[in-house]
Amino acid sequence: MDNGTSFISVRSVVKEYRVGDSTVRALDGMDMEIDEGDMVALMGPSGAGKTTLLNMIGGLDSPDRGSVIVKGMEISSLNEGQRALFRKNNVGFIFQFFNLIPSLTALENVLVPVMFDRDPPFDRAVELLERVGLSGRMDHVPGRLSGGERQRVAIARALINDPMIVLADEPTGNIDSVTAREIVSLFRELNDEGKTMIMATHDRLVSARARSVIKMRDGHVVRGKAKSRERIVHLADRKASGGIRRKVEG
Template sequence: MTERTRDAPEADSPPERPAGPVAELDGVTREYRSGGETIAALADVDFAVDPGEMVAVIGPSGSGKSTLLNVLGLLDVPTAGTVRLDGGDVTDYDDEARTMARRRTIGFVFQSFHLVPMLTAVENVLVPTMFVEGDQRPRARSLLERVGLGDRLDHRPDQLSGGQRQRVAIARALVNEPRLLLADEPTGNLDRDTGRNILEEFERISAEEEVGVVSVTHDELVTEFTDRTVELIDGVIQ
């Protein structure tokens, strides 16, 4: 694969946000070499998510769901095809440009939460703002209050339930005001009632803030809350 060399955009001048999909894959293929053979985790995939739309991506293990999420989140680079954010081609961005685009546009909610054990809820939410000018603590507190954790601001992860830790992760994903929220098995570690509450929070965020939400999942409950469900099998959208 050729080296990615496009220069990073200026950090203090984000591009205008046109109408249309917040994220789009056009003919994306992602291949890996394993044991001397080439495996296509994604094969000529077309996919888009609009602002305010919730999409569930389902499929068996090994079908390419995580790869799809990683390519959308600029954590992985396609072997072929085009990736766009807010209408702009980001396929050939170098590492610095991808990092800046993620910080500007994308929030992540991981299945295992990935909270820092020694930090409080507020401090965990502030982690993505380390290089952002100004005091972001009021926004972090406001987000935690919005997700029902106003009385847990100074609690560490080991002092929170699974659902509360997931809410901290959601607040952290939103602190930089992303246009796209990517969730990996968002209900995987939660009981049914807590999972439903989390999905209701996603639904509210999507509707009120016009955030595009893509959830990779095995849980059929997730599909009850989404506008659209996409099935992946062997790297191909069905």
Template structure:
């Protein structure tokens, strides 16, 4: 087990806002062991999505370094960082971000890398796991919110990533569909995947071993007793 699987060292993200800057994440230092399940919570605008983008390799920090599995990801060449994003990290976006013109099956397959022959098989397996086999040819506009969210999760899993980052994965769902997503995320964690979820409803995700991080105005606070640790 790698205790520093994901490591942020004094990471800040300052968005340019006219002449001034908006500090969305303020000097965050945190270590996340492999196989953890972490829930990030905080009010709207507190920096949850920004924190996930920074970990995902999607947004370069203004200051500080982000390490994934020992590599300082923003020091990698563009080709290496995009490989890391595809192979190691699955991202479930707040607004699904499915491609409207592609069917459920095609959306899942679209981000599959390598093994051209195997990808169809893997996509069918994921559709089955998500209970979507009968909807495989539906366009996103022909799917409910819960179904779209499950397609988005299947897409995040197509490359069998070690890390799954999910931004408000239940935010647009009713409680029944939300519970399905939560169960899927817990199952993935029990298979050894490192899961980080940003949510306004942390209580829905809490279970034995799940750890909570709160963020307020870009400052992160780790719950006492958590296995995740930060530094001042």
């Protein structure tokens, strides 16, 4: 089902939350288009609706009004079961507070999204952890890992299903600047391999290396930077060579 829309299309989305007796409008008629293979930094003050927007695109939450269309599929109209399947197959989430399961080792955490699969891809989990530089830490529980290491585990976990979209909510918000720089380089690398990256961030380090920056305020876009021509050519070349996933699958 292709409606001739962008890869990700957010149309007139309104989302309100009830906080006590009052209602907070997190997204106020939000309109946005994101192309496949883009690396977008969503910027804006706290309360601008960045996280809510990520949750909508990732199928974690549904809008009160408007629609969210990903790859021609209107995810805002899916039921919870279908949305869970959509998340599992298409989206990798990375959070500010890592959100690892404390009782599991790094390797087990990476395998969590696929634990109900008939044959969980154990080797792929090992490869992903090696790729993020944690080959010696696979059997450590999160309590014995540093902030940066935990975020790397979370990145490996987000990639276990080889998603086309990676959503990161303040990915560098809880780690030191040196590690943040490494994490952003890793994001850039993933983007080069074809992943569409969308990051909600306050961090200039992240936005500086993004391909597009969308500024938000009070639940709508105030300014969006157009993607560079160079980027589109780059994506076309890569698709022609067919080498998008080579590195991850090693």
